[in-house]
Amino acid sequence: MPIDLTPWLIAWAGGTTGVLLLLIWRLVVAKDEKQGGIYIVEGEEALLERQTAIASKLKRIDLWGKALTVVSTILMVILGSAWLYNGWWDSNQVIR
Numbered sequence: 001m002p003i004d005l006t007p008w009l010i011a012w013a014g015g016t017t018g019v020l021l022l023l024i025w026r027l028v029v030a031k032d033e034k035q036g037g038i039y040i041v042e043g044e045e046a047l048l049e050r051q052t053a054i055a056s057k058l059k060r061i062d063l064w065g066k067a068l069t070v071v072s073t074i075l076m077v078i079l080g081s082a083w084l085y086n087g088w089w090d091s092n093q094v095i096r
Helices: 006-029 045-095
Strands: none
Touching: 006 045
16 A cells, blocks of 8 residues: 655655755854854943854754754655555565
């Protein structure tokens, strides 16, 4: 009995689109940020609060990005397994 792949494909496409949107959002948030942490030199103490807020936002975006990447990967494995199962099922139906 073959498996209908359409719902799995839609779920995987949605998850992957979510990962890509989070990537773009992260790039937009981090565009003015220095890489690797919070850097404050003398005279820029006023920027500490802004950099801390950006670092906190990036941490949340990264958390959601990692979670969605795991979900998307699991859905891709399920989709691939179901596709292989359907191929196996079809090949057995031809033999009989």
